[in-house]
Amino acid sequence: MNERTPLLGQVALVTGAGRGIGAAISQKLAELGASLVLSGRTRETLETTQAMIRTRGGKAQVEPCDVSDLASIEGLASRLDEHFHRLDILVNNAGVGWFSGPLHEMTPETWEKILNTNLRGVFFAVRAFAPLMIRAKTGHIVNISSLAGKNPLPRGAAYAASKWGLNGLSYSVAEELRPYNIRVSVVCPGSVDTELGPHTGKDSNKMLKPDDVAHVVAALVTQTSQSFISEVLLRPTQKP
Template sequence: MDVKNKVVIVTGAGSGIGKAIAIHFAKHGAKVVVSDINLESAQKVVDEIVTNFGEALPIKANVAVFKEVENLVQHTVANFGKLDVIVNNAGIGPHLLRTHESTLRDWDRVISVNQTGVFYCMKVALQQFLEQGYGNIVNIASLAGLKASPNNISYSASKFAVVGMTKSAAMEYATKNIRINAVCPGYTESALLTQLINAKPEMDAILKSVIPMKRYGKAEEIADAVVWLASENTKFITGQTITLDGGTSL
């Protein structure tokens, strides 16, 4: 996959899928900005990349704060002179409750990061891409953005929104040499999945029973798809949602 020397921002890259994506980009020769709300976590990922002879920079950013997103992009361009790709991965999960039991605070918290945060990152990155004359966005959505996800109203709403924003923006900028796609992971080994299973241990067997491959996805498998969409190998792909779910949506 041809991403050598591309400058890539990965949000929420301090752990889980974001960490795997950042490391995968670096392995393929990209210069990676490891962004996370937890700077210590971001620095650990950078250290791992540098130890393996990659190039990376940590930048703390809360994607729910517009000024911090602006700083993230500005700092990246100041350091590397350009921005080729942004991967909008930062996200949080809700408390698992039925819709009428969900709290307003939980709704606002999840929407602010998963939906508004993606909008902020798209808006600021697109301004940079239009100045450059090119760019690439990969949004991390979810299987929960494609099909019903009970007891998960805020998360589901936010991920359906990410899919919609991806498609709408892809149409707007298709003639501007800017591609925008999304990946929709199914049940993947991550902090969010661990949170779910810890809350309801019986969910482990239930979830695996609905996955035709009878296993969870691995963060590295999601990273493969993200780097591919960001590469020069997919120049004619835009506005798509790539589902990585072991067949669950079937």
């Protein structure tokens, strides 16, 4: 390990690594020396992130997985354990939204998709991967939530509910895993310029960029081991 590659020798799994915030986080952690496991449902976009990391001399492997499917996550956990025998960093970033109207106009199928990805998916990932960290008595779990998990979000009630739930899950799991020397952090960004939502009426030049979130994750996982930043609220400097 040296100052520029503090994560050398560590294995990091990022869900939703094919684009947006997950791609930026993956590239940042690879720059810091970690071996990346890139996950998401679409192999092609994961391969694009992998190519970007490899061009810069980093290490990354592609592992397609749907976080809303327990068998898919458990399969990934066994492959990862077999191959690396460890997981140091888990970034639960995969997420979906629906911002097209009030809750009473939303279909139950859309509700299921949002909650099953943004909240139950994180439960599944913690269930599958925390045992590897507990066994090693070390690890860091970073959950990508949202300021929508702190505030009301009209026309995005299900998304807000999933993120409020994710915050509660994160604070609680942090306490459950502290005795095993595992740190759980939650990051709540404001609007980020990605494909997630239409961000109607907002100036994309003023919005957060995926790299801003990646910078926060890098700071969290390189924090000295006797302390951890449990929650970050990340806002654009100028209101978009």
